[in-house]
Amino acid sequence: MGGYGDVKLLRDDGKRLDGRAIDEMRAVTIEAGVLPAADGSAMVTHGLNVAVAAVYGPMEAHPRKIQRQDRAVIDVRYNMAPFSTGDRIRPGFNRRSREISKVTAEALESVVLVERYPRSKIRVEIEILAAEAGTRCAGITAASVALADAGIPMRDMIVGVASGKIEDTVVLDLDKAEDNYGQADLPVGILPNTGEIAFLQMDGDLSIDEYNLAMEYNFKAAKEIHEVMADALKRRYERGDA
């Protein structure tokens, strides 16, 4: 990280390469209930990212050794489609998808009322159809809308957002060039109503002031995305539009 310091990521007018201001998010659209076979589903487009999440369950947890007598386990499978990036991705689990599946599962377990469903499993499948930096955040957002769509009780939803640092400037929502050639990336999962943080990762270095500014951006963006999430769920179940 930081080895590409000579790549120009900020324009002379202070805007970013794609024309966004430093605290401007890429466009987010969410559609709930896109998959008829799943108990709950959602599709999130975040900039050029496309993430689809499907939720199945609660169901009996198999193999039995993963069962917990006092709560449900959440089984997350994050996967990037082979065609989601310019370089073809070899299909199947890899180190990165395993890591993201794990942190996503732990984040979701902190909001889902898992103690309501002892010995069961809730299966969450996240498929990234198109990737352009920030897929884990789009995946978490999609997963929590899909969980709500499936009628699974939760304390709150999780919004995945990221900020980062390029050319020593803190910016909101890195795109691909900024992620590849920037200095830091800070994806977080925020509970929009309580302001709690369900997961946080940091790649690169941020000073305390930079961190605080990045988190300020993240919270601002989380609020905006949460409105889109709630709107998607409401649109799905609006009455009388038959």
Add this chain to the structure above:
Amino acid sequence: MSKGQVGAEQRLVTPGMVIGPASGKRAGSGTIAENNEFIATRLGWLNERNDVVSVLPINSAYMPRSGDLIIGYVAEVRNNLWFFDVNGPFQALLPMSLAPWKVEYGSTRQHLGIGDAALARIQEVDETHNMVLTMKGVGLRRLNEGAVVSIPVNLIDTLRGENNATLSRIRDATNCRIIVGDNGRVWIHGDSEDMLASRQVIQTLQQEGHKDTFETAVLALEGERGEN
């Protein structure tokens, strides 16, 4: 918890949404109280009755309770018991002692085989979701004919209507015998044409149950079949 008369003025809440202050009220299903505020835990319509605030979920999995009348499919047969798929997260167990027949050890398959449907009642559920079924009781039997339709569990009350009124109307209009299981499976029996008509109206719940089209569908059915 009747959903029949849910009006358009009802508020749709999403998980985590603050419903309001908890003063003097109690948290019902689909809500939790935190820091003296009620928070919705499910996607659904807000409901307040007798000082209890609850959320009527739009979508929910079947959670078995003892006493429920269910329609199950045999999923597994052992020498002395059956396992039933009851549309819940776990399979339910029917021991041969609670079957309505005199069953010899090893002859369970002669009474119910894999895939057979049966009307049963849930005898008990423990806290880890182990379930025992019983088929001893009035009307509990193997379902040899008719058809089974699935509907979302949270729309069972809509299908039944106030005091089973809606269900009776469908029965009268189609001349079918209809049994609604608490696990979201509905058994229909009648002439093939009648069954088709009742299946179609019940399936509107499955396809667009979250909209208010069910009542329209029932009215259309009555208008269509009322004359003959």
